Amino acid sequence: MTLLSVNVNKVAVLRNSRGGLEPSVVAAAEAAIAAGAGGITVHPRPDQRHIRPGDVHDLAGLVAGRVEYNLEGNPFAPPRPGYPGFLSLVEAVRPTQATLVPDGDGQLTSDHGFDLARDAARLAPLVAQLKAWGVRVSLFMDAGAEGLALAAGMGVDRIELYTGPFAEAHAAGDAGAAIALCARTAREAQALGLGVNAGHDLSQANLGDFLRGVPGVLEVSIGHALFGEALHQGLGPTVRAYRAIIGAAAAGA
Numbered sequence: 001m002t003l004l005s006v007n008v009n010k011v012a013v014l015r016n017s018r019g020g021l022e023p024s025v026v027a028a029a030e031a032a033i034a035a036g037a038g039g040i041t042v043h044p045r046p047d048q049r050h051i052r053p054g055d056v057h058d059l060a061g062l063v064a065g066r067v068e069y070n071l072e073g074n075p076f077a078p079p080r081p082g083y084p085g086f087l088s089l090v091e092a093v094r095p096t097q098a099t100l101v102p103d104g105d106g107q108l109t110s111d112h113g114f115d116l117a118r119d120a121a122r123l124a125p126l127v128a129q130l131k132a133w134g135v136r137v138s139l140f141m142d143a144g145a146e147g148l149a150l151a152a153g154m155g156v157d158r159i160e161l162y163t164g165p166f167a168e169a170h171a172a173g174d175a176g177a178a179i180a181l182c183a184r185t186a187r188e189a190q191a192l193g194l195g196v197n198a199g200h201d202l203s204q205a206n207l208g209d210f211l212r213g214v215p216g217v218l219e220v221s222i223g224h225a226l227f228g229e230a231l232h233q234g235l236g237p238t239v240r241a242y243r244a245i246i247g248a249a250a251a252g253a
């Protein structure tokens, strides 16, 4: 069954907007876990627009031994005041998984995966270090990306399919080609021994079609749409709704 990892970035956006401690990302993660989330995801960006290093440590304490913990970030982003660097955070909390994402500060959000022809050589030692720390390694990749064999060869465990283009096509009512490209990339990755995760702009409206069209997705990480929907449905019912969609897709419904 595909694991649902709830990304709590957007709770931190709301919290930071007033400069206090509420709403709590830890309380949100606890509620998501209570509703059946199998993991918690955060993306501690260097500009600390939402998740901060302190949140990373606080959430590590909450999830330890309970559910999976997925840290996302750019391993090449240099440390700066208040931000020790992605690898330092991973070393400190030893999450279940580190998802490497080639984001820059100037991006509104994650909008592309790695170019392995350019990036593989400098990723390889970082992947080895993460594996030495006992952390599962996932690379954020575009559907149709080339060079997946390079990822497998350097010991990467999984890819995370960037599902933004799929979500956009689905909203336009024309997702067939995007799903087919995701499925082709997933099958290529799986044939190389790579697991397949997926994320970005997944929602209750598009998740079922994605999971029915793309085989063997091990994990979906969902945040933006989930918390938007939770404003109306409540967090617990929303998480349960995602779990039902995942269950129905697994049952072939």
Ligand SMILES: CC(=O)[C@@H](O)[C@H](O)COP(=O)(O)O
Pocket (backbone or CB within 6 Å): 007, 009, 010, 042, 043, 072, 101, 108, 109, 110, 140, 199, 200, 221, 223
């Ligand atoms: C990698 C990805 O697609 C998302 O996990 C990312 O965390 C979204 O970042 P924002 O929440 O900052 O938009």
Ligand SMILES: NCC(=O)COP(=O)(O)O
Pocket (backbone or CB within 6 Å): 007, 041, 072, 160, 198, 199, 200, 201, 202, 221, 222, 223, 224, 225, 226
């Ligand atoms: N890796 C995707 C993720 O964690 C959440 O992405 P989104 O649902 O906030 O777009």
